[in-house]
Amino acid sequence: MHIVIDRSSKISVKEQVRLEFAQRIRSGLLENGFQLPSVRQLSAQLSISLVTAHKVYNSLEIDGLIESIRGKGSFVKYPKSLSTAVPQNIPQAIQNPFDWQLAISDYLPRASLWSQSAIRLSPEILDLATASIHYTLLPLELLQTSIKKSLQQYPHSLGIYSPYQGDSEFLSAISNYLVAQKIPIHTHQLIVTNGTQQGMDLFARTFLGPGDIVAMEVPCFPGTIDAFRLSHATIQPVPIDHDGIRIDVLEDLSTHMKIKAIYTVPTCQNPTGSIMSLKRRMELLEFATNNNVLILEDDPHRELALPPSQSLNKLPPPLKILDQTGRVVYLKGFSKFLFPGLRLGIVAADGTIFNRLLAIKSIADLGSPLWLQKALIALFSNPQLLQYIKKLIQRLEYRSELVTAKLSKDLNPLIRYQKKQGGMHLWLTLPYSISADNLIPIAHHQGIHFLPGSIFYPGEPEQNHLRICWTNLSDDDLPKALDILCRILNQSVNP
């Protein structure tokens, strides 16, 4: 376990070390019962004082994440909410022979998506956590036709590597698709990635490292937090309001720190679903230009903006299109309005930023699968794809109304949620004293899974939120899951 301390940071050394441990424990990366280094060892390993090391363990113990036993040492102790929530895939019987592995250090600070993955839950559990579209709503026939066509047309693609940037025909098909969506990005700006998540990882590996400060809107997609934590840069949370990331807070921060990059999901933000206004987008670009900051714009949900925002004339353009200076790196994935299993996306950038991202892509994986890119050319070139998106929006609008009607009828009014502007999530806020983490075991027991809001924070988590996805279940299962959810949440407010 390598812990990097930024000694020039405004955050105290004790707080940095405490957070490093807390995130590893909450992610399940440190196993229940794992013996932590002694106070003396920790102090020597990290070159921190004995008092600081002692304070770190003290506050972890107060948070209920470790237990210190006199004469024996300090041990990870999962709180009740974690003991069913973190992965415990390895049967106990084969865990013990590999105890020696615990002495092998690693560089993994946090992996919250892994720890919350619904994949390991029993299939009977109704999954309100995974953010995808139910397969019956997806254009399966368009995909089948596209794959069949590619195998006949491009058999040679099975015998060669893809260029690192991506297959030229696929890049053209994507560029044409983006142009049709009023996002004029051209092939020379595009690199094919294995999903948006890889785009983030490539950005973080290339531009972020110890000592760098990356500002990030909160609450925020946990996959990005995980990728940025791995770079050991300092993450500076920035709150959002109705119009998007708060520029006044960025301005304030920039008076005493040098922000290197800002991460934002301006359209259908995850988890809140909100859409950044055009005015705020312009202000953000102005701030970035004045302070020479890179922007990482993540845009996987744009196609899922709901009426009235969906009307293309009302939806503000991506920052990448408004940017005149080449400082926006744009990520787009096809997991949200299409198939998550494809694991394909793109990153768009300009100038030397583009070249550096292409270089890291070559190191990361030698290029994305060529046959898959070939298999999707016909899909992205098919005018029916745009028809499918239109129809999908209508069906999601119907679902969204169903969810809102259900919650406004059955949910205790002390539990708040925002009106949906788009995307596939709903962010619910419980009264301050109630922890959504503590409701997870109850939810599993009663047959549903959702994401606790705590994993959407890079620093100290707020625990009184949760996120549900309302697009992933079948028409029959969604009302059942919402019934259970309302029951659990109402009971938490009125035991």
Ligand SMILES: Cc1ncc(COP(=O)(O)O)c(C=O)c1O
């Ligand atoms: C904001 C955001 N970015 C990125 C991703 C990951 O997308 P992909 O499947 O394309 O890697 C998600 C998935 O939930 C997301 O919500």
